[in-house]
Each structure stands twice: as C-alpha cells, then as structure tokens.
Amino acid sequence: MSILIVGLGFATMLALMLLSIPVAVAIIAVGAIGGYLMYGMPLVDMMGGVIWSSLNSPSMLAIPLFMMLGELLLRGGIADRMYDAMAVWLARLPGGLLHTNVATCTLFSATSGSSVATAATVGTIALPALKQYNYDTRPSLGSLAAGGTLGILIPPSINLLVYGSLASTSVGQLFAAGVVPGLLMALSFSLYIFIAHGKAGGKATALVDMPRAEKMRLAKHLIPPFVIFGVVMGSIYGGLATPTESAAIGVMIALVFVALNRRLSIELLIECSIQAAKTSGMVMIVLVCALLLNVTISMTGAAQAVTQWIASFELHQLSLLLVLLLFYILLGTFMDAMSMLVLTVPIVIPIVVAAGIDPIWFGIFIVIMCEVALITPPIGMNLFVVHGVRVDKGPYSDVTRGAIPYVLIMMLFTILLMIFPDIVMWLPNLLAGQ
Amino acid sequence: DTINLRVLGQPSGSGLIAQQKEQPFFEQLAEKTGLDIKVEYLPVDVAGIPDTDGLRVLRSGLFDIVSLRGPQVSRDEPSILGLDLVGLNTSYAAGKKHMDAFSGYVGERIDSQFNAKLLGVWPAGPQVVFCKPSIQGLADLQGLKVRVGDQSAANFVDKLGATGISMPFGEVQQSLARGVVDCAITGPASANSGGWPEATTTVLPVALQLAVNGYAINSNTWAKFTPEQQEKLASAISELNDDIWAFSEELYQDAMHCNTGSPDCKRGKPYSLTEATVAESDLATVAQAVGEVSLPIWAKQCNAVAADCEETWRKTVGTQLGL
Amino acid sequence: MNTYARILGIAFGVMMFLLSAIITLETLLRKLFSFSLGGIDELGGYAIAVAAPLAFTLALIDKSHIRINQLSGRMPIKAQAVLNVIAMLSIAMLSLFFLYFTVETVIDTRTYKSIAQTPWATPLIYPQSIWLIAMLTFPATALIFAVRALIRLIKRDWPTLLTQFGTVSVQEELQAELDDLKKRESFKQ
Ligand code: NA
Ligand code: NA
Numbered sequence: 001m002s003i004l005i006v007g008l009g010f011a012t013m014l015a016l017m018l019l020s021i022p023v024a025v026a027i028i029a030v031g032a033i034g035g036y037l038m039y040g041m042p043l044v045d046m047m048g049g050v051i052w053s054s055l056n057s058p059s060m061l062a063i064p065l066f067m068m069l070g071e072l073l074l075r076g077g078i079a080d081r082m083y084d085a086m087a088v089w090l091a092r093l094p095g096g097l098l099h100t101n102v103a104t105c106t107l108f109s110a111t112s113g114s115s116v117a118t119a120a121t122v123g124t125i126a127l128p129a130l131k132q133y134n135y136d137t138r139p140s141l142g143s144l145a146a147g148g149t150l151g152i153l154i155p156p157s158i159n160l161l162v163y164g165s166l167a168s169t170s171v172g173q174l175f176a177a178g179v180v181p182g183l184l185m186a187l188s189f190s191l192y193i194f195i196a197h198g199k200a201g202g203k204a205t206a207l208v209d210m211p212r213a214e215k216m217r218l219a220k221h222l223i224p225p226f227v228i229f230g231v232v233m234g235s236i237y238g239g240l241a242t243p244t245e246s247a248a249i250g251v252m253i254a255l256v257f258v259a260l261n262r263r264l265s266i267e268l269l270i271e272c273s274i275q276a277a278k279t280s281g282m283v284m285i286v287l288v289c290a291l292l293l294n295v296t297i298s299m300t301g302a303a304q305a306v307t308q309w310i311a312s313f314e315l316h317q318l319s320l321l322l323v324l325l326l327f328y329i330l331l332g333t334f335m336d337a338m339s340m341l342v343l344t345v346p347i348v349i350p351i352v353v354a355a356g357i358d359p360i361w362f363g364i365f366i367v368i369m370c371e372v373a374l375i376t377p378p379i380g381m382n383l384f385v386v387h388g389v390r391v392d393k394g395p396y397s398d399v400t401r402g403a404i405p406y407v408l409i410m411m412l413f414t415i416l417l418m419i420f421p422d423i424v425m426w427l428p429n430l431l432a433g434q
Numbered sequence: 435d436t437i438n439l440r441v442l443g444q445p446s447g448s449g450l451i452a453q454q455k456e457q458p459f460f461e462q463l464a465e466k467t468g469l470d471i472k473v474e475y476l477p478v479d480v481a482g483i484p485d486t487d488g489l490r491v492l493r494s495g496l497f498d499i500v501s502l503r504g505p506q507v508s509r510d511e512p513s514i515l516g517l518d519l520v521g522l523n524t525s526y527a528a529g530k531k532h533m534d535a536f537s538g539y540v541g542e543r544i545d546s547q548f549n550a551k552l553l554g555v556w557p558a559g560p561q562v563v564f565c566k567p568s569i570q571g572l573a574d575l576q577g578l579k580v581r582v583g584d585q586s587a588a589n590f591v592d593k594l595g596a597t598g599i600s601m602p603f604g605e606v607q608q609s610l611a612r613g614v615v616d617c618a619i620t621g622p623a624s625a626n627s628g629g630w631p632e633a634t635t636t637v638l639p640v641a642l643q644l645a646v647n648g649y650a651i652n653s654n655t656w657a658k659f660t661p662e663q664q665e666k667l668a669s670a671i672s673e674l675n676d677d678i679w680a681f682s683e684e685l686y687q688d689a690m691h692c693n694t695g696s697p698d699c700k701r702g703k704p705y706s707l708t709e710a711t712v713a714e715s716d717l718a719t720v721a722q723a724v725g726e727v728s729l730p731i732w733a734k735q736c737n738a739v740a741a742d743c744e745e746t747w748r749k750t751v752g753t754q755l756g757l
Numbered sequence: 758m759n760t761y762a763r764i765l766g767i768a769f770g771v772m773m774f775l776l777s778a779i780i781t782l783e784t785l786l787r788k789l790f791s792f793s794l795g796g797i798d799e800l801g802g803y804a805i806a807v808a809a810p811l812a813f814t815l816a817l818i819d820k821s822h823i824r825i826n827q828l829s830g831r832m833p834i835k836a837q838a839v840l841n842v843i844a845m846l847s848i849a850m851l852s853l854f855f856l857y858f859t860v861e862t863v864i865d866t867r868t869y870k871s872i873a874q875t876p877w878a879t880p881l882i883y884p885q886s887i888w889l890i891a892m893l894t895f896p897a898t899a900l901i902f903a904v905r906a907l908i909r910l911i912k913r914d915w916p917t918l919l920t921q922f923g924t925v926s927v928q929e930e931l932q933a934e935l936d937d938l939k940k941r942e943s944f945k946q
Pocket of ligand 2: 374
C-alpha cells in the first residue's frame with residue numbers, strides 16, 4: 001500500500017518534470033498536495049517552520065559562498081591562465097594536451113563547486129588550442145566533458161554539500177572522502193588517454209620545446225588555485241574553520257588574487273554576485289522543496305516501506321549497490337544531476353544504511369552517479385556545454401561518442417570503490433582519528 | 435474506533451533515554467494500556483521537522499504527542515525555562531522539587547497558548563563543566579573561554595569573568611583540543627560519546643542545569659478519550675516520566691564513572707578525567723546566580739508574554755529558595 | 758527588469774561579501790588571539806535566510822530554475838509555448854506558497870514573541886521581518902512573469918513565449934560565458 005503511494009508520487013513527479021514543469025514545483029506539488037491529502041492542513045502549516053530553519057542554517061550558507069568563490073576565480077581571470085601553465089608542462093606526455101584537459105579540470109575542480117562551470121571554463125580555453133595543434137575532435141571533446149565532471153567530486157562540491165544536508169552527514173568528512181577518489185579518477189582518465197590516445201598531439205612541438213624559463217614563468221599561474229585549495233581544505237582539517245567558514249575565507253583570498261591580477265572592480269563584484277545568486281538560487285530552491293517533501297515522505301512511513309520492501313529481497317550489499325548503479329545510470333540519462341540527487345537521497349539513504357553501507361561512502365557513490373549523468377546522452381549538461389563551446393559546428397554525436405569511454409571508466413571505477421571502500425574512507429577516517 | 439496517535443520523539447541518536455525508554459514505551463503503549471490505539475513514533479530529526487517547532491507542531495495537531503525539548507521549544511514559550519534556570523537545579527532532588535512546583539503553571543501556559551496538555555517533565559541530565567586546563571572550582575574559570583549552549587549559561591559564565599562562546603556541539607571536541615575554547619558545558623554522557631574527555635583534563639560536576647524535556651498531548655486528541663481512558667494514558671506516561679527520572683540519574687552516575695576511569699563504568703567509554711571536588715563556595719556561587727543573573731533576565735522575557743509569570747514563579751519555586 | 762535584477766544582485770553580493778569578511782575576521786581572531794566576536798554563526802544564518810529569496814528571484818529573472826526539456830523539446834511549437842505558460846503559472850503558485858508559509862511563520866513568531874535561544878537572544882521578529890520583505894520579491898516577480906506569459910498566450914505570440922519564457926538555452930549561457938572570456942582576454946593583453 002505504502003509502496004504504491006510512493007510509486008504513484010514518484011511517477012507523478014517524473015511526469016510533471018518531463019512536461020518541463022520546474023523541478024522545484026514538481027517536488028513541492030507532490031510533497032505538499034500529497035501531504036495535504038493525507039494529513040490535511042496541519043502538515044501544510046508546519047512548512048513555514050521547515051523553510052525558515054532550512055534556510056537559516058550554516059550548510060545553506062555554504063552554497064552561495066562556494067558559488068561566489070568559483071565566480072571570482074573565473075571572472076577574475078585566475079582560472080584562464082591555469083590552462084596555459086598546465087599545457088606547457090604536460091604536453092610532453094603521450095596524449096599531450098588531452099592530459100592538460102584532465103589536469104586543468106582537476107585543479108579547477110579543487111576551487112570550484114560546480115561541474116558545469118568546470119567544463120565550460122576549461123572547454124572554452126582548451127578547444128582553440130586543441131584545434132590549433134590538430135587534435136582529433138572526439139577524444140578532445142570527451143576528455144573535456146568527462147574531466148569537467150570532477151568539479152563535483154573533488155572538494156569543494158555543491159553536490160556534496162546538498163547531500164550532506166539531506167543525509168545529515170558531516171560535510172567536512174564528505175569533502176575529505178572526495179579527495180582520493182577524485183584524484184584517482186583523474187588518473188584513470190589519464191591512463192585511458194595514455195593507452196587509447198597515446199599518439200595524440202604529436203604535432204604540438206611548440207609547447208614541448210618551449211624554453212624552461214618561459215615554462216617557469218607560466219607555472220606561477222598555478223599558485224592561486226593551489227593556495228585557495230590549500231587554505232580552504234587546510235582550514236577545515238586543521239580545525240581552524242567549519243566548511244562554511246572556509247568558504248568565506250576562500251572568498252576573501254580570491255578577492256586578494258583578483259586584486260593582484262588587477263581585475264578587482266565594483267563592476268566585477270556585481271557581475272560575480274548576480275551570477276552566484278542565480279546559480280545558488282536554482283540549487284537552494286530545489287533543496288528547500290526536497291526538505292519539505294522529506295517531511296511528507298517520513299510522515300507516510302514511505303521510506304521505511306521502501307526500505308522493508310528492498311530488504312525483503314535479501315540482497316547482498318554488493319548486489320544492492322549494483323542494482324543502484326544501474327538505477328542511477330538509467331535515471332541519469334535524462335534527469336538533471338542535482339534533481340536526481342535531491343529526489344532519491346531521502347528514500348535511498350535508509351535503504352543503504354540498513355544494508356550497513358556508510359553514508360559517507362554512499363555520498364561519494366551518488367556524486368559519481370551525478371557525474372555519469374552529466375555525460376550520458378541524451379541529457380547531459382556537460383555534453384551540451386562542451387558541444388556548445390565548439391567553434392566548428394560538428395555533430396552532437398562527436399561529443400557523446402567521445403564521452404562514452406569515460407562513462408565506462410566511471411562505472412568500473414565505482415565498482416572498484418564497492419570492492420575497496422577504503423579508497424573512499426581512508427582519508428576521512430585518518431582525519432577523524434586525529 | 436481505533437485512535438491513531440502520532441508521536442514526535444527525541445532526535446534519533448540523542449542518547450539512551452530515547453533509545454531505551456521513550457521509543458520502546460510508545461511502541462508498546464497500546465498493549466501496556468489496553469487502549470484501542472495505534473501509535474506511530476517518529477524521531478524529530480527523521481521527520482525532518484526542526485526541534486524548535488515542537489510546540490507549533492503540537493498546536494497544529496500534525497503530531498498528537500510531542501516529546502518537547504525544553505531549551506529548544508522555550509523559543510516560543512519562555513515559561514519553560516523557568517523550570518530549569520541556571521543555578522536552580524543543582525541536584526536531581528532539587529530539580530524534582532522545583533519542576534513539580536512550577537510545571538503546573540507551564541502546563542496552563544501550554545494549554546492556553548498551544549491547545550495542549552502537559553503530561554510531565556523530565557531531565558536529560560546535569561550540565562557540568564569540562565575543562566582543558568586543570569581547575570579547582572568555578573572561580574578558576576575567570577579569564578577562560580567557555581563554550582555555552584544558550585543565553586542563560588552565557589550570562590552565568592560572563593558573571594564568573596569567563597567569555598561565553600557559542601558553537602555547534604559537533605565542533606566542540608576539536609575546539610577544545612586546539613584551544614579555541616578552554617572549557618565547555620554539557621551532560622557527562624554526551625561528553626563521553628562526543629569524546630570530550632580526550633581533549634580535557636578536568637570535570638567539575640556542579641550541575642548548572644538539568645536540561646528539561648517533557649511530554650504534551652494535543653487537547654483535541656486528548657478529548658477523543660473517555661475520562662477513564664485519559665486516566666490510563668496519563669498514568670502510563672507519568673510512569674514513563676518516573677522511570678526516566680531514575681534512569682537519567684543512573685546514566686549520569688555511570689557517565690561520571692566512565693569519564694573518570696572508575697571500574698564501575700558500564701555504558702560509556704572509559705577515560706581518566708580528574709573530578710574536581712565541588713566546594714561549598716561553588717554551590718553558593720551557582721545558587722546565587724539564580725537571583726542575580728538568570729531570574730532577572732528570564733523574568734523580563736517571560737513577563738513580556740505572560741504578566742503573571744515571574745509572580746507565579748516566586749510564589750511557587752521562589753519561596754522554596756527564599757527569594 | 759535589468760536594473761531591478763542588478764539591485765537584487767547587489768543586495769545579495771553585499772551580504773555575502775560582508776559576511777565573508779566578518780567570518781574571516783572571526784576565524785583569525787579566534788585562532789590568533791583566542792578571541793571571539795560571538796554570534797557570527799547566528800548572523801550568517803539570518804543573512805542567508807534573507808539572501809535566499811533574492812537568489813530565487815534572480816534565478817527566475819534569468820530563466821535559471823531547473824526544467825527538464827528532453828520530452829517537451831520535441832513537441833510542436835504551440836505545445837512548448839503552452840508548457841512555458843504553465844511553467845510560469847506554476848512558479849507563481851510556488852512563490853505564493855512560499856509567501857504564505859513565510860507570513861504564517863512570522864505571525865506565529867509575533868504571537869509568541871519568540872526569542873532565539875542563542876547568546877544574542879535575538880527576538881526572531883527582527884530577522885524574520887526582513888526575511889519576509891526579501892521573500893516578497895519572489896511572488897511579485899513571478900506574478901509579473903505569469904501575467905506577461907498569459908498576455909502573450911492570449912495574443913498567440915508563440916515566438917516570444919518560446920524565447921522569453923523557456924529555460925535559458927545552453928547556447929545563450931555559453932554566449933554569455935564566451936563574451937566574458939573575451940573581456941578577460943582583452944584585459945590580459
Ligand atoms: Na570541486
Ligand atoms: Na545524462
């Protein structure tokens with residue numbers, strides 16, 4: 001009975017979303033109307049209190065602060081120069097600039113909370129260079145789309161923040177948990193490039209033969225992202241600041257770098273504010289609506305019902321995770337990553353916790369699922385972004401085909417994490433043990 | 435007809451009182467009382483409802499019975515703080531006496547303001563002082579930074595010459611370890627599960643507050659029962675309250691044993707804190723705090739919503755203290 | 758609408774930058790001088806509660822609220838236009854819901870003279886009143902959008918409904934990014 005209600009609610013929500021009703025509206029429509037039908041006005045009456053307390057909270061504050069940090073680095077011209085510096089140092093590797101794509105995405109990810117921003121920024125800078133040195137189109141586009149997804153795995157990460165609020169899990173621990181898998185995933189991308197596209201970029205000799213002094217001069221552009229990542233993460237794990245406070249400190253340091261870059265102006269600050277407001281507004285409203293839906297779900301006992309239903313199959317931990325892997329990959333083909341996250345976490349968390357899976361580990365799992373969603377056709381934000389950045393107007397299938405190997409790598413990588421969960425848990429456990 | 439009772443409980447993971455007393459009690463309430471009821475128990479954090487909204491939720495009837503968290507819900511009803519002013523309840527015995535004396539008035543307030551019936555109050559446990567520097571008594575807090583949970587505790591440590599600092603519970607342990615704060619106030623059991631003894635040296639077991647909680651039922655729900663049924667329900671919950679009072683004290687003793695490395699430690703993790711002896715002067719300081727700090731500040735807040743608040747408090751609790 | 762969005766953006770930015778500065782100061786003082794300004798976390802909570810509705814409004818003005826276009830994008834033009842009108846009406850409903858909840862909460866807070874149980878003991882009516890004012894921008898804007906969309910529908914102005922009331926297309930978004938990049942590059946020279 002409860003299962004039926006949950007299924008019905010979920011189906012209604014999906015139907016509304018597919019009719020391109022705003023996701024926030026679809027969520028609250030089911031949450032509030034469903035709740036009203038079952039519990040009447042009392043359920044609706046408590047919503048104001050939930051909205052106030054979910055907005056009036058440090059984890060909500062972290063979202064715009066990290067968005068602002070990313071905007072400052074982007075619009076302050078700090079991110080642009082990273083690529084030039086990375087290019088001259090990595091061009092020598094077999095696969096050349098493709099590694100630069102992944103490495104720049106990795107470093108950019110360490111300062112930005114968003115995958116789309118990562119793909120857009122690195123993509124706009126990289127594609128002209130890749131074209132100039134005659135790199136094949138598909139591998140180039142694929143490495144940018146996939147590399148860009150690292151933005152939400154390597155901390156700071158908006159998706160991990162949102163997951164932390166929904167699953168009541170420590171954001172500091174989640175950020176720590178994202179570091180090793182993020183770097184390993186970047187390495188596996190590079191490994192793939194090494195194997196499959198080792199001959200790419202043979203003509204980029206200008207970069208390889210650049211004088212050492214010039215290379216050193218360019219390397220200084222790598223300092224700001226390293227400093228910001230170091231300060232943000234260091235202040236969290238040094239016990240100096242909470243994740244929210246570290247975001248605020250990051251904003252201040254970014255302002256200093258932008259000023260050193262001679263780009264600081266009122267106009268720039270206003271532009272960053274508007275952009276940060278708009279992207280945070282879009283995330284926060286979905287999060288608030290999901291928290292409201294949560295109340296209805298928990299009141300109906302729906303989560304417990306689904307948990308019991310799943311438990312009745314007596315799946316082994318690994319089989320449960322494999323089922324979830326398939327479920328998320330299917331859902332992610334057409335659903336927006338953030339909507340997928342807020343919709344499923346409240347239902348899925350009790351299931352995985354009942355199965356003895358650590359919620360911190362699961363946070364990383366689900367964020368990798370979001371990454372996959374970003375590069376699976378037909379709907380994948382990073383595919384759109386990278387395709388849109390192309391100067392030549394080639395077919396959309398170029399980018400989707402270029403990205404498919406990375407989807408497979410991510411799936412294999414996720415299975416690796418299932419078998420060796422300590423890859424995720426090692427760093428957070430180490431830091432918690434201090 | 436079967437009456438559905440939705441119960442909003444203490445947060446999951448808030449401790450053994452909720453786990454071993456509250457939740458089992460409500461889950462077995464139907465059998466225990468023989469009433470034709472169906473109980474759904476939901477911890478407040480699982481429900482996704484802010485615990486500060488306990489009274490508003492109770493009034494709306496979304497939940498029939500709410501396990502009220504005193505410090506949190508006093509946001510909407512300050513008279514609740516009058517049960518547990520800083521310095522008022524220095525022992526379980528004192529706490530029982532004072533809460534019995536004043537809970538009648540709090541019940542009237544909850545009835546008139548939130549359309550609900552108070553079915554008894556209970557203490558989570560004494561809130562005591564944990565310090566990283568070795569201290570002998572309250573006087574040594576002068577010049578130290580103390581993490582406090584609310585405004586009345588902040589006012590109290592301020593009077594001792596210490597600096598009150600507020601921060602979320604989850605951050606206190608690290609802050610103690612790194613010297614962001616020198617001392618912090620909480621119950622020994624929470625301190626034990628939060629690993630505070632790893633970052634501190636001394637516990638001063640002078641109870642500043644007892645951390646009051648309680649049960650209340652929506653009046654419309656209450657009216658669905660016949661007087662005999664009401665009697666059954668009330669006496670069952672009253673039994674639960676008595677049970678929790680005793681259990682709370684047992685947990686307190688046990689957590690103190692664990693924190694100080696006594697072999698009697700049963701439920702917690704053993705540590706080796708020094709237990710400072712509570713001097714007569716410390717008890718006097720705490721007792722004085724009622725009249726000098728916590729009462730005047732609270733009375734002003736409470737009188738602002740209920741003109742007879744302070745007057746009633748003085749007539750009931752105050753006379754016992756000679757105030 | 759542009760000036761209006763700019764004002765909202767500035768209000769949002771001022772709050773975030775000031776807060777960042779204060780939080781950084783607090784963290785430094787705490788670390789270096791073991792001194793706390795006190796209550797900064799509480800201040801931050803009120804700031805984001807007030808800033809959030811402004812962000813909702815800005816996302817609306819910029820057509821940034823998440824919508825899934827996979828299926829609808831393949832429908833006939835008129836159907837897409839009608840769906841855009843429905844989307845605008847539904848956002849307006851959502852914003853009115855939010856306003857209703859906000860007003861209800863503020864009325865309760867006023868009735869009970871609620872006071873935050875924090876060292877500052879802030880009477881909640883102050884931050885919540887500002888929250889309410891900020892929240893007003895959301896339904897006000899959403900209603901304007903909804904009415905405009907309805908007028909376009911009555912006039913059967915399909916092109917406008919498609920371009921102005923859909924989601925921001927990836928092309929538009931990228932164009933903006935590329936323009937910004939050009940600005941930055943010209944500056945680099
Ligand atoms: Na990131
Ligand atoms: Na996808």
